[in-house]
Amino acid sequence: MSSILQAKDVVKKYGEYTALNKVSIDVPKGSIFGLLGPNGAGKTSLIRIINQITAPDAGQVLLDGEALQQFHIRDIGYMPEERGLYKSMKVGEQALYLAQLKGLSKSEAKMRLKYWFEKFEISDWWNKKIQELSKGMAQKIQFVVTVLHQPKLLIFDEPFSGFDPINANRIKDEILQLRDDGATVIFSTHRMESVEELCDHIALIHKSNKVLDGKLTDVKRQYKSNTYQVGIAGVNNQQLRSVLNEKFELTDADFKSIDDDLKLNIKLKNGDTSNDLLSYLTSQGQVNHFVEVIPSVNDIFIQTVENNN
Amino acid sequence: MNHLPLIIKREYLTKVRNKSFILMTFLSPLIFIGLITLIVYLTQLNNNKQRTISILDETGKISQVFQAEANDKDANTKYIFLKGISLEEAKKQVQEAEQYGLLHIRQMASTEAIAQQIKFYSEDSPSQNFISKLERRLSEKLTEETLLQNNVNIDLVKKSKMQVAIGQETFSGERTSKLINYSKLGFGFAAGYLLFMFIIIYGNMIMRSVIEEKTNRIIEIIISSVKPIQLLMGKIIGTSLAGITQFLMWIVLGGTIVVILGLVFGFDLMSAQTAQQQELIAQGANIDIQILISHIISSLPIVNLMVAFFIFFIGGYLLYSSLYAAIGAAVDNETDTQQFMMPILMPLILAVYVGGFTVLEDPHGTVATVFSYLPFTSPVVMLMRIPFGVGIGEQLISIVILYITFAGTVWFASKIYRVGILMYGKKPSYKEIFKWLKY
Numbered sequence: 001m002s003s004i005l006q007a008k009d010v011v012k013k014y015g016e017y018t019a020l021n022k023v024s025i026d027v028p029k030g031s032i033f034g035l036l037g038p039n040g041a042g043k044t045s046l047i048r049i050i051n052q053i054t055a056p057d058a059g060q061v062l063l064d065g066e067a068l069q070q071f072h073i074r075d076i077g078y079m080p081e082e083r084g085l086y087k088s089m090k091v092g093e094q095a096l097y098l099a100q101l102k103g104l105s106k107s108e109a110k111m112r113l114k115y116w117f118e119k120f121e122i123s124d125w126w127n128k129k130i131q132e133l134s135k136g137m138a139q140k141i142q143f144v145v146t147v148l149h150q151p152k153l154l155i156f157d158e159p160f161s162g163f164d165p166i167n168a169n170r171i172k173d174e175i176l177q178l179r180d181d182g183a184t185v186i187f188s189t190h191r192m193e194s195v196e197e198l199c200d201h202i203a204l205i206h207k208s209n210k211v212l213d214g215k216l217t218d219v220k221r222q223y224k225s226n227t228y229q230v231g232i233a234g235v236n237n238q239q240l241r242s243v244l245n246e247k248f249e250l251t252d253a254d255f256k257s258i259d260d261d262l263k264l265n266i267k268l269k270n271g272d273t274s275n276d277l278l279s280y281l282t283s284q285g286q287v288n289h290f291v292e293v294i295p296s297v298n299d300i301f302i303q304t305v306e307n308n309n
Numbered sequence: 310m311n312h313l314p315l316i317i318k319r320e321y322l323t324k325v326r327n328k329s330f331i332l333m334t335f336l337s338p339l340i341f342i343g344l345i346t347l348i349v350y351l352t353q354l355n356n357n358k359q360r361t362i363s364i365l366d367e368t369g370k371i372s373q374v375f376q377a378e379a380n381d382k383d384a385n386t387k388y389i390f391l392k393g394i395s396l397e398e399a400k401k402q403v404q405e406a407e408q409y410g411l412l413h414i415r416q417m418a419s420t421e422a423i424a425q426q427i428k429f430y431s432e433d434s435p436s437q438n439f440i441s442k443l444e445r446r447l448s449e450k451l452t453e454e455t456l457l458q459n460n461v462n463i464d465l466v467k468k469s470k471m472q473v474a475i476g477q478e479t480f481s482g483e484r485t486s487k488l489i490n491y492s493k494l495g496f497g498f499a500a501g502y503l504l505f506m507f508i509i510i511y512g513n514m515i516m517r518s519v520i521e522e523k524t525n526r527i528i529e530i531i532i533s534s535v536k537p538i539q540l541l542m543g544k545i546i547g548t549s550l551a552g553i554t555q556f557l558m559w560i561v562l563g564g565t566i567v568v569i570l571g572l573v574f575g576f577d578l579m580s581a582q583t584a585q586q587q588e589l590i591a592q593g594a595n596i597d598i599q600i601l602i603s604h605i606i607s608s609l610p611i612v613n614l615m616v617a618f619f620i621f622f623i624g625g626y627l628l629y630s631s632l633y634a635a636i637g638a639a640v641d642n643e644t645d646t647q648q649f650m651m652p653i654l655m656p657l658i659l660a661v662y663v664g665g666f667t668v669l670e671d672p673h674g675t676v677a678t679v680f681s682y683l684p685f686t687s688p689v690v691m692l693m694r695i696p697f698g699v700g701i702g703e704q705l706i707s708i709v710i711l712y713i714t715f716a717g718t719v720w721f722a723s724k725i726y727r728v729g730i731l732m733y734g735k736k737p738s739y740k741e742i743f744k745w746l747k748y
Binding site: 048053076082083087098101145 | 323522529
């Protein structure tokens with residue numbers, strides 16, 4: 001799979017402060033790429049460089065294999081975290097203006113806006129001013145404006161903030177649809193459950209450095225600890241526990257079960273497979289529950305950030 | 310991709326459609342004309358005040374000078390001549406009758422002594438204008454009396470009073486006079502002052518529009534579509550066009566209102582002014598006003614003035630408005646702009662006042678010449694100097710300096726703009742802004 005966006009050793013300094021220290025990322029075409037990191041890590045600096053709002057002090061950014069140039073702004077749609085529209089301008093006029101700045105002709109922009117406004121059932125907002133709309137309503141306009149010029153690369157900074165669950169779902173579906181239609185999405189958020197749900201690649205920036213990146217499944221594989229969550233019922237659970245404790249590293253597990261099981265997290269011994277563990281366990285009692293513990297993005301985030309502090 | 314026309318159009322339309330802009334466009338000429346009418350009316354009201362004074366003239370001669378006026382029913386001041394009573398009685402009488410005051414002329418040995426002993430008694434401090442008027446009359450009369458006592462032919466004295474107005478002409482044959490010079494200065498001052506006002510009003514407007522984009526947080530979206538310098542230029546040009554529209558509207562509306570007022574009330578501001586001028590001129594030298602005006606106009610380098618006005622106005626305005634935009638980019642809200650306003654206003658004020666005075670003193674003196682080269686004062690000062698004749702070469706040098714500086718300030722402004730528009734919550738200091746230039 002080729003990449004739509006490559007950042008190579010990007011450095012950005014603000015005076016003495018280094019916002020990005022040789023950060024490289026590689027965003028595959030057609031992916032949803034999660035750009036993660038604690039507050040102030042440098043995510044926005046990187047996004048601004050991709051958008052050519054600021055220039056990097058060193059390093060290179062390639063879009064579709066070419067070094068970034070002014071005309072590439074047509075290929076990028078950016079929804080910043082700090083949403084903003086001209087408050088006293090009418091919705092339709094404003095959307096047209098912003099679309100034209102992205103290089104659409106007026107008639108083309110009008111046609112596409114009509115499509116999106118009908119899709120979101122907001123056609124009667126055309127002549128309203130932004131200041132008359134609620135925050136969520138303005139967010140919708142912002143979303144439409146971001147995707148209207150059908151960019152190859154979409155960058156969303158916290159796209160769901162300010163939306164109610166129904167509209168957030170709707171936006172999520174639209175993002176997935178855009179991905180299916182061929183766009184690539186860079187997704188910056190602190191909501192780990194939506195990363196879990198949407199992203200297939202992630203990169204984690206911490207203190208101006210990239211500390212982790214890759215395919216989400218690979219990252220998880222890398223972070224898993226070969227631990228299995230087990231629900232087992234023996235003749236005497238107390239006795240069973242001490243037997244197991246001698247052979248394995250154990251911790252208590254917590255999950256819902258209808259059986260009166262002994263609930264444990266069991267770590268595989270070196271060289272063992274899950275089958276070895278399972279066959280041993282079946283010899284000791286009734287196994288009702290056997291699941292591999294896979295780290296969540298949330299766990300990975302916290303673990304990585306804490307390890308790098 | 311050139312988005313400049315699109316940005317200019319948006320900036321222009323937003324300004325022009327703005328409710329307060331429309332309101333100011335229509336209200337300002339009304340307020341302005343209303344104010345002038347009020348001033349004229351109030352001044353006349355004050356001048357037309359009826360006053361009655363009594364005169365106790367022990368000489369019986371000096372007060373004759375007021376006699377002619379006493380018989381005039383339309384005069385603003387009524388004179389009552391008291392005879393055969395003491396000063397104390399006269400005072401009492403005037404006080405009881407609630408008259409404006411009492412003029413007391415004492416009988417003395419010489420006219421010189423009389424002049425020193427004239428007194429005016431009144432309830433409150435009298436109007437100084439009124440006192441001056443009395444003093445003028447009395448000194449005239451007393452001078453005449455003195456001359457008479459010395460057997461001097463008064464008619465001869467009157468005839469031998471000579472008026473001198475030095476005719477001025479340059480070696481190349483260009484004629485001027487003091488009056489024409491003042492008119493030239495008036496032209497220059499009007500042009501300079503217009504630029505000054507324009508910069509302050511519309512520079513502020515540009516600054517506010519930059520701040521608005523910051524507070525609305527739309528700047529990040531716009532700036533990911535267009536270059537900051539394009540946005541900056543679009544703002545400056547769009548706002549200027551809106552400003553020019555407003556100015557033209559004011560001229561048209563102001564003219565219309567004056568004409569309508571003239572028709573409805575028969576109240577003609579223009580002719581009232583001319584009458585006053587005529588009176589003024591008639592007092593000095595008997596010159597026909599029409600000829601004078603045509604003489605002034607023909608003595609002005611009209612084409613040069615118009616072209617220079619155009620070039621310097623635009624150059625000066627662009628220079629300052631790019632600085633205003635930079636300030637807007639550097640701050641979060643209008644209250645933080647104060648510390649940066651002073652350095653911008655200083656050269657402007659300097660240009661209008663210091664420039665104005667030195668040009669009046671000597672249009673081609675060192676200070677005036679230097680000021681007309683310095684880019685931050687040249688638009689105002691050069692426009693003041695041109696009516697007195699400035700070589701095209703000098704003008705060109707000044708223009709080149711101005712526009713090179715403008716290129717510099719735009720570079721400077723767009724640097725600050727680039728960094729500043731994305732800075733929130735920081736109250737910038739000069740040190741901070743200087744650091745931004747290096748980003």
